[in-house]
Amino acid sequence: MASDVFGFGLEITLVGLGVVFLGLLLVAAAIALMRRLDERWREGERRSEAAALERTPTIDSTTLVLIAAAVATLVGGRHRIRGVRRLLPGESAASAWAVTGRAVLQGSHVIAHRPRGR
Amino acid sequence: MASDVFGFGLEITLVGLGVVFLGLLLVAAAIALMRRLDERWREGERRSEAAALERTPTIDSTTLVLIAAAVATLVGGRHRIRGVRRLLPGESAASAWAVTGRAVLQGSHVIAHRPRGR
Amino acid sequence: MASDVFGFGLEITLVGLGVVFLGLLLVAAAIALMRRLDERWREGERRSEAAALERTPTIDSTTLVLIAAAVATLVGGRHRIRGVRRLLPGESAASAWAVTGRAVLQGSHVIAHRPRGR
């Protein structure tokens, strides 16, 4: 009985620790491999970043159109958009619903062309 | 069999599309009706807003009493409240629990009349 | 029947109200007792607070080491930490995970010693 327990414990220890080491070895190897590829990516990124620094649109064209639309609606006359600066960088890009919500809100709260009280 | 399927498909399409159109037609009609009423409401609102702009309490009387109480407790002497400005506009108005929490918190952290270190 | 109902109602009222009063009486008594102890605690606290005001570390030593580590990594040369000011007072202290996350993040975004573009 005692030797059975010993044998079973040995077996499960060998298999278990073996799989743990195998799994993490593979992960480590994958990371090492990815680092190699990464070096090249980073090199490319660095170059494109430098290029991008010169003068980049920090906003995609759809959003630009949306803003143009909003401005056109609000101003209601002649105008020219000279530049667009993003205010909420992080989440807004990710959440389509949030962007829409904002776009629609702007549409619904059209500023009257003259003060209301008049 | 094929004609059965055709017939069933036709029936469910007619009923289904019909109900969808009926539902959204009713919604559209209700909106149109509400818009009519809305015009009048807006007219009234505009007038009352103009009147309200003159000099409005931006805080309800209960809250004013609460603030008066807090001030009385803290100052502990003669005082006159000259005006109250709301700091957290949005949520605070809605959440009775939050308002209470704040009121009670203020009550529990009474500022000593003299600096503690003395 | 009517008297049965009356009797049962009386019994449950006596037991129920009795337990409610007993429970809240015990709570009130415990509070009163705690207030006594509290007075002494507060006295002690006041004294230690006064002492603490003189010049206290507002940050625990582990965190200080973490910050020192981060600074050493970033600056990469000779430096001396002259003081540490906590930026996120409330939650950060409580959440070990958050603190770690932050420490690790800092470690992973090592600032290059020279501008990338060069």
Added chain:
Amino acid sequence: METLDDFLAAGALGNLSWGNLGMLAVGVLFLWLAVHKDYEPLLLVPIGFGILIGNIPYATGLGIGIYESGSVLSILYQGVTSGWYPPLIFLGIGAMTDFSCMLSNPRLVLLGAAAQVGIFGALWAALALGFDAPHAAAIGIIGGADGPTAIFLSSKLAPDYLGAIAIAAYSYMALVPVIQPPIIRLLTSPAERRIRMKPNRPVSKRMRILFPVVAFLLTAFIAPGSISLLGMLFFGNLLKESGVTERLAQTARNAFLDAITILLGLTVGASTDAERFLTPASIQIFLLGAGSFALATAGGVLFAKLMNLFSSEKINPIIGCAGVSAVPDSARVAQLVAAEEDPQNFVIMHAMAPNVAGVIGSAIAAGVLLAALR
């Protein structure tokens, strides 16, 4: 055109009853009270919209009604019927409540006990009207003026009356500013209403940390039946006060509390379909509830006057009304009534003590009733 027939048979218009129309009107009324009158909107908006949802008539068998097993509404309603929404609401309330008012004025705690007389008075009256004991107890708990406590107890003792009891409790909680002032004025003299009380003393952090642990142990030993509610209440409060679990307290009092409030309000509202709700019993429940609130108010006020007989430091009896928990409305009522006599008299901080004590008191009462009648 079998499909059309099927559709019409399942439709709302064919199944519409006057009862449903009446309940729809009640739902709209609740929404109007909440939105326009600002009466407890966090409760009445979900309940009001829930009443609308619950009273759209439809053929059964579609699997959409709250009483049809497997429907979405019935799944969300399980938190009510099996009673686990209320303790989670108490968790959030605990993470929100500052018990300092009680800690700096322990004798006011007794006013929160006295107001529970409303529970037992209504219980008695319900017995007299012929309700059996568990149902009478669940009806009585309306007088505790605590929505979650009422829902918790009725889910255990009177599931068939749950809707009526919950709606009655929340309605009267919203109506506290209407119900209480005349009773207070009737039972107190102007001189009494002008009594000023000493400002609260500050409470140390250590005491606020110890309190939820000590109070939990005491109340749980006295009335173990109240563990579900009071355990969560004091646990939430410890999360708030400990100073080391602020992020848990934040979640408990925000996302957690809001999510459960939405689901509880909506499903309780939806459980009130006309057929089950518009019964003679419901009318009796509403009448008993009104009496219960009135009696609870009177109990708190009169007990304060009684305490004044034996104490030199007088209590303004108005704050007795705050023992009817309905946090924080009844404390506000106390302040409003006090200010009528003397606008410079600020009793609201004192009224918060019986107010939160009343929450504990009615949870204890619920525990006793649960232990005795289940």
Added chain:
Amino acid sequence: METLDDFLAAGALGNLSWGNLGMLAVGVLFLWLAVHKDYEPLLLVPIGFGILIGNIPYATGLGIGIYESGSVLSILYQGVTSGWYPPLIFLGIGAMTDFSCMLSNPRLVLLGAAAQVGIFGALWAALALGFDAPHAAAIGIIGGADGPTAIFLSSKLAPDYLGAIAIAAYSYMALVPVIQPPIIRLLTSPAERRIRMKPNRPVSKRMRILFPVVAFLLTAFIAPGSISLLGMLFFGNLLKESGVTERLAQTARNAFLDAITILLGLTVGASTDAERFLTPASIQIFLLGAGSFALATAGGVLFAKLMNLFSSEKINPIIGCAGVSAVPDSARVAQLVAAEEDPQNFVIMHAMAPNVAGVIGSAIAAGVLLAALR
């Protein structure tokens, strides 16, 4: 070495099939589309990773697969199979949606009805291909372009096809910018695409509060089967608009919506193991779905042209494509196509009206199909 044998038998490598490999590639593709192409990342990241989880092969009996009773995944999947995730997502969407665009332009609502022709066209085609009625209806609903609606209806009518229907619906929603433009260009002339519409008028707060209540009552009476979805949608919207329940609306559109989105996406993805998913039926479902989207787009555009025949105030027919809800992508598509002809023509605000009306329209259609076929 019995343990080793046990372990290998339970292992992934022994059980790997070409189907699993293919699905893993699909999962990676979804993640790439989401992360690199920014196609609906809030949906495709959870679904894509779920596909990976669902296609790791393993011996059954470990209690970890989504189809093994009692496993973690199967428990989280219950919200999909019993259909309560979708209504809660609608609650969050309601608390996020501004219906002002519809309120200021009610006739555009009809475009949201016309686009539902895609649902019934696909239903018909599915019947012709030999699917039985409930399955055909669940396949048709892909044309509603609404993930939660599609999942809700298929959980009731075609649980065995749920994975394929959900994946098809979400895939085509992500592909809306690819599918719609050519159809729009085919069906409209450049002159039509240059039509300018008057800017939206402002909408009063009171009207925005009344709308969810009125719209709920109307649609629920017409199609009670849609109560689960539309009740939650309009309830969420009332929480948002009422002005007195902002904290509930906040929670509904943030923590609540995000949590359900994570669980729904992940488990729907994980339900697509190769053996169940890679079938001829799935291919048919995908083909029918594509046709359904195309037909819905055409329906919306052509109906706009039809309306122009009877009205002096012309509608730009491009915005008809937005009746295919897929909020807000199809409204953006409308804007992009309009800007090709005239960069100063801003139709997106108008396109939002059929866009949100399309959500209501497909929920009504789902209600009808549920009532007729369940």
Added chain:
Amino acid sequence: METLDDFLAAGALGNLSWGNLGMLAVGVLFLWLAVHKDYEPLLLVPIGFGILIGNIPYATGLGIGIYESGSVLSILYQGVTSGWYPPLIFLGIGAMTDFSCMLSNPRLVLLGAAAQVGIFGALWAALALGFDAPHAAAIGIIGGADGPTAIFLSSKLAPDYLGAIAIAAYSYMALVPVIQPPIIRLLTSPAERRIRMKPNRPVSKRMRILFPVVAFLLTAFIAPGSISLLGMLFFGNLLKESGVTERLAQTARNAFLDAITILLGLTVGASTDAERFLTPASIQIFLLGAGSFALATAGGVLFAKLMNLFSSEKINPIIGCAGVSAVPDSARVAQLVAAEEDPQNFVIMHAMAPNVAGVIGSAIAAGVLLAALR
């Protein structure tokens, strides 16, 4: 006075046992450690208060105990017994964890594997003490130093010991700063402890996005039994790193994680009523757990020394102790011990690598044990 009798019979005082008193003292001790000593308060406050709740004695039949079917506590406890709380906690942890430390130093990952020797050592010892294999495995997993992993595995293999195993795991995790330093000092020379390592290199965003996908596929193929835990961990991490699902990651690591932490801690604590918890087996479990932690620490440190034999770039063996996950405490311990020898030696960033690798390692071990013994 039958009611009074009923009430007393149901009461706490009549049923009080010495065991309960002892457990109440343990609960208070946990709260004191958490609040006053700041030992893992986010875990120990809920567990400590849960122990209080679970050890208030009461007559059964009231339907309030955690082991009474249908009670509130038993419903909330289902997330533990059916094992779905732990994966959701891993989701939140994944959305919080930055794996950059591992990515910039892949060979340190092996230290996280070496520390898992504690698991198998304790398993062996438990077998020798007469526990059967599944129970021994669940006891061994304490050495993984990961609360959710321990709870997950014991819910599957040893539900009757779940409370003891969970409490042991969390206790020792809180005591890591006490357990580890002497072992480290015993096994390393001052010169070794002064080894300085090169600062971590930065890691590109793309690599951080790819990592969770690649690591999931590799570990899931090797040990499919770990899918429930690792799938959620890497999914959460992808939500964090993808850059396009930030709002989902936010919710996962805040509201979601906090809510589950509260419920898991409270119910695990409440499951330790004296009668079930105070047994000889529990004492053995605690002793085995202590040994397991010690062995895991030794394993990590010695393996680091072994690696130094074969590598020119020396590892400071102190950081081997961080392979015992207990994130982030054991990494902090490494830093503190290192700073004793050389205050300018900052090893904490390197120690984070085995630290997070240890989380993965013990989840893999749990997967193997689940596959072999279930």
